[in-house]
Amino acid sequence: MYYVYVLRSLRNNKLYKGFTADLKRRVKEHSLGNSKFTSNNGPWKLVYYQAFVSEKDARREELFLKTGKGKERLKFLLIESIK
Known part of the structure; x- marks a missing residue:
């Protein structure tokens, strides 16, 4: 499996x-x-992942999330996930 993920500072x-x-490994690397x-x-x-x-x-999805339209969609997904 491959993962696209979003971290918030x-x-x-x-x-x-x-x-x-390897999502667990990568998140740990960022944390360290x-x-x-x-x-x-x-x-x-x-x-988000x-x-x-x-x-x-x-x-392709990672690159899309870094575009204007992708940022809009990500904002929607994050808002929906906390409802």
Whole structure:
């Protein structure tokens, strides 16, 4: 499985969008500061993830979430998830 995930900084509420084949490992790496961007903005909380069978589809979704339309959809998904 491949995952697209979104982390939220508990320090400044910034969002980080990423892709991985090992979600638990990757979230742990971000939490430990082993990623350039996330090391300066943590601690982080996993707020969204989506699983894919296809690596190509997961990468495509990650790139989409980083666009204007993707950010709009992500905002909708996050709002719906807390209702």
